[in-house]
């Protein structure tokens with residue numbers, strides 16, 4: 001904050017006028033300078049999109065200050081306990097010095113990780129892995145390694161909103177391709193991708209299972225993406241951070257399950273969701289393309305090292321027993337079932353059928369989801385409780401798309417999820433801009 005150096009007032013402009021008139025020339029120069037000059041910010045900095053998930057946080061904080069309990073359906077922070085073997089490894093850390101690790105990540109960790117991928121039929125070695133600061137840094141490094149300013153990356157929308165940020169950081173243009181709630185956000189026809197490919201296209205990027213859609217691409221859909229990548233000699237960046245979270249007996253298909261993708265596939269991965277370890281800040285960039293890895297390692301060297309302590313915890317995480325995942329997947333599946341059932345009790349709602357991850361997109365019979373989400377925090381209240389949701393428009397890059405949709409993360413226990421759904425139902429009924437007529441879509445049970 002600028003303070004007037006003469007009298008300490010916060011209202012710099014009026015104080016300067018007071019002091020300045022009529023003897024402005026006698027004022028110390030720095031007083032005048034302070035009020036008039038401002039270094040210029042970059043266009044990139046100014047255009048960086050705000051997170052659609054976090055921008056309502058001040059309203060939630062305000063509600064909490066007033067004593068209102070807020071059920072958070074807005075953010076994908078798992079509430080399930082981190083595996084015991086990881087917590088034990090953290091407690092047993094006995095270091096005299098927390099040093100940098102190698103830029104590519106500890107070899108012992110990369111070797112163990114290679115074993116994890118081999119178990120998932122993904123044929124990679126420790127050399128094909130760069131350990132990163134979360135999947136987030138892997139995404140930024142991947143885009144930075146393959147695309148120049150003005151290049152294009154095609155992404156089925158709605159998509160994980162931070163893809164916009166990583167593209168902007170690299171001055172790369174996102175080219176959205178629309179996937180529809182009526183198709184549960186299945187892969188758009190491959191002919192639609194063909195129409196968007198230009199000489200500037202460097203990659204197709206998707207998350208599978210999908211955040212925010214919960215859609216899980218089939219083997220055939222992944223094969224179609226492989227074919228188009230090879231035909232046009234572009235990369236596929238497959239964000240597979242939710243690999244384990246697939247329900248109803250479905251199977252996850254990795255881009256590296258496809259033949260012929262060694263030079264064209266980049267996998268983004270992370271321990272954040274897999275082991276409820278968001279704060280460890282460990283992810284991976286994976287590719288068998290040696291040139292790409294040589295470029296990416298230079299980004300890795302420039303930032304010196306991925307987190308040392310996070311790698312110790314993540315290395316231990318590779319030993320997590322299958323029973324942990326069996327329990328966690330059952331818990332998420334039950335939550336999904338409960339949530340979808342409850343949401344479908346809301347008049348006029350349309351719910352996309354989620355088959356993986358822990359998100360669901362719902363379209364509400366309201367005028368605008370952003371206004372609604374804010375209203376939930378500022379005005380709605382049932383027995384001193386309300387819910388926070390993520391308006392889905394921020395997950396689209398086409399203006400005007402998803403304006404009536406919200407994303408819900410089912411990272412609350414079943415009891416809280418039921419209460420949060422009840423609150424949502426009451427809120428939709430009470431909201432002044434709810435379409436009162438029956439809408440064209442029927443409540444769909446999954």
Ligand SMILES: Cc1ncc(COP(=O)(O)O)c(C=O)c1O
Nearest residue numbers: 134135136160207211270272283
């Ligand atoms: C699809 C997807 N990719 C990547 C990330 C980045 O996660 P992290 O940086 O914690 O690994 C997230 C986080 O929510 C995500 O949902």
